[in-house]
Amino acid sequence: MQPTTPPPPPDAYHSEVTLRVNGTPRALTVDHRTTLLDALREGLGLTGAKKGCDHGQCGACTVLVDGRRANACLLLAVALDGCDITTVEGVAKDGGDRLHPLQQAFLDRDAFQCGYCTPGQLCSALGMLAEAAAGHPSLATDPDAPPAQGAVPLTPDEIRERMSGNLCRCGAYPHIVQAVEDVIR
């Protein structure tokens, strides 16, 4: 991790919070205006989550908050005391030595070019897989099909619909969908 500026002491505009980031509790003094994204990137030096727009429009900052995917640029860190945060840095197993199968699938399928959207795509896909497994429908889910019994099967159309919050200007979409299909097979 790179050296970061020491956090200012708490005052009327700052609070102490503890985030469990990738399994490790991290105590931070955060400016009340600080987003989760900036707390990760600037406060903790975890720059895996990317800032593409800072306005919830691109998905580059997607992380998992208590297991659910969220745009880190739209959450204030001060409101997340005690939350579990998973960033791309926490996706690989064994302290980063063993890639998650989805990361491996991204490599195998060349599912990125510049890589700037990639951490968001990975975290979003992980959250999406859990949502489908829990039976959450999407716009692509047939509304006339019998009520979801457990998991929604992830067709390519389902994957595309559910991943549409994650923009990729390099246009890696076809390969990203293939990579996600690789891990659900």
Place this chain on the structure above:
Amino acid sequence: MAATPHTLGTPAERIEGRDKVTGAARYAAEHTPPGCAHAWPVPAGVTCGRITGVDTSAALAQPGALAVLTPFDAPRFAAPPDDPELDVLQYDSVPHRGWYVALAVADTLENARAAAAAVRVTCADHADEPEPHDVVLDEDHPEAYTPEKANGGYPAHRERGDAAAAFAAAPVRVDVSYRVPPLHNHPMEPHSATAHFAGGRLTVYDSCQGGNAVRTVLASLFDLPEDRVTVVAEHVGGGFGSKGTPRPHVVLAAMAAIHTGRPVKLALPRRHLPSVTGHRAPTLHRLRLGAEPDGTLVSVSHEVTTHTSRITEFVEQAAVPARVMYGSPHSLTTHRVVPLDVPSPSWMRAPGETPGMYALESAVDELADALGMDPVDLRVLNDPATEPDSGRPFSSRHLVECLREGARRFGWHDRDPRPAARREGPLLIGSGVAAATYPAYASPCAADATAHPDGTYTVRVNATDIGTGARTVLAQIAAAALTAPLEAVRIRIGSTRLPRAPLAGGSSGTASWGWAVHRACTALAAAVAGHDGPLPGGGLTVTADTTDEVRRTPPYARHAFGAQFAEVQVDTVTGEVRVRRMLGVFAAGRILNPRTARSQLIGGMIMGLGMALTEHSTMDAAHGDFTESDLASYHVPAHADVRAVEAHWVEEDDGLLNPMGSKGIGEIGTVGAAAAVGNAVHHATGVRFRELPLTPDRVLPALRPEEEPAL
């Protein structure tokens, strides 16, 4: 050592791939030197005018504020920049909306943003009317003129024979106008820089397509010798042309670092990008194609009108591809440009070819219609033996092969050629084809290569990987020249401490850098072979510079070509157009890495899909600004927009390019893609749309002309 499977032409995995999927790869704003401050720029809130004052007191009273730089007190540049867009905070007038009029620097990002918001700028005309401004492009604009040159150094105006007379006499004629709106590059990583000035040395991490140009500009503006400026661009989150030249963010970051004595990080807010990082200028096209009844072209005219800013002349060379594509004894290709109070346009993926080929290839489709001819056959018939405008021989041209191979793979000949003939419930289905072309450039470059005593090699060149896979393909080129395994080659790119290299642009990066790497490695292999005994501890290093060789290349017409096919469905209830599948076949010399090449070509096609269906910006006449300036309003394609997209290529052996025999592939995927989609929409609906993008508000009324639009 024997040649290994991982050399040229094999699908080697991206060297930095693991870093990118684990979040370890660091981009320009992800370096935080100790004591790093943050800067936030303040854009002008008027379109043109004069700043009479900047009140910084409230901003400086913000917690953590370190400085606010304004046009009245910012450090002066040692020399004016060549690019007027970089002349920031040097004078008090505003040439266009979004122009930076102040820069706030504070200890944290939040404080910098708050300080910027507290800056109060007053303008000469602030109290009453803004100064009258003019941002509206039209063909009859009184200030339109024909420039001497268009972007790329091409003559703006060319005429062969008598295009007008030949057109008038032609038995079959198409005379049509097309319009392409302004478009924004919007790489996913906003333009960012982290600058550090210490001990008389300036170090900058910059999100750019080439560090050498950035270094030259910073050295000149801040009066530093070039060897005291280092520009690092290790990972870059896309550029698509918008990072091809130094941009104001890096100048401001360096200025703030020098002024405050602290490292400074500056990442542009997304909404600033359209105003200060270039855009694709809108283009208005008039095409006149005249043909014999058998389809032979006798006259080709492509006339383009576009805009530029008041401070720089950038002319999108959209009529230039018509000089390359089809044979015709008579031809007129010309550009007119109107200087307006708009941000300066610049490069966006295949400038010239992308809008130009959209218009030309749409018009060719209209001609095929008028002739009752298959559009593939029409293109094949008019394939020229030499470059039409210059008369030069092609180093290689396999457009016909691309068209035929594409038609076969796509199932083109199975279709019913009649428009509006295929219906599935409320959907109309159609298919279209268009050709693609892009020049194969190369620029001078230096590289060095070292053989180490342990049998490994280090290759150094200041290439930039903006997502192309440059590292990987350069390592492959090196390994092939050294007949070494890929694993034995360490490749160093992305820093001006390395041998000087041109930018990642014009689809010429791999050709330029690879040429120098190939020369260095070939010479190194010979040096090692001629070396007696063990290598010295520091290894053996060979340097190459391709300047003379590149300048001496014989005058052939060098271009990549391609054929794009698309199948669309048009919803007659909603007017929504969706692309069901796209297929491209390209002839781009030797494909050096099929894995990364396929990704680039597909990515280019998807950008073309966006141009066809979703991407659109508007210069608002009253406000003088782009209305679609963020990613919520400017719609780049999303996952759901992109179904089956395939890229293929034909084998092309061209010995007249560079030692690898490669042509660039970064841009040609975008060229022609929008025309293929547009032609497919015509085939689906029978309606010809001549303005992009093909959004429901345009499509639906045309499908239901009997219904009056509700007001």
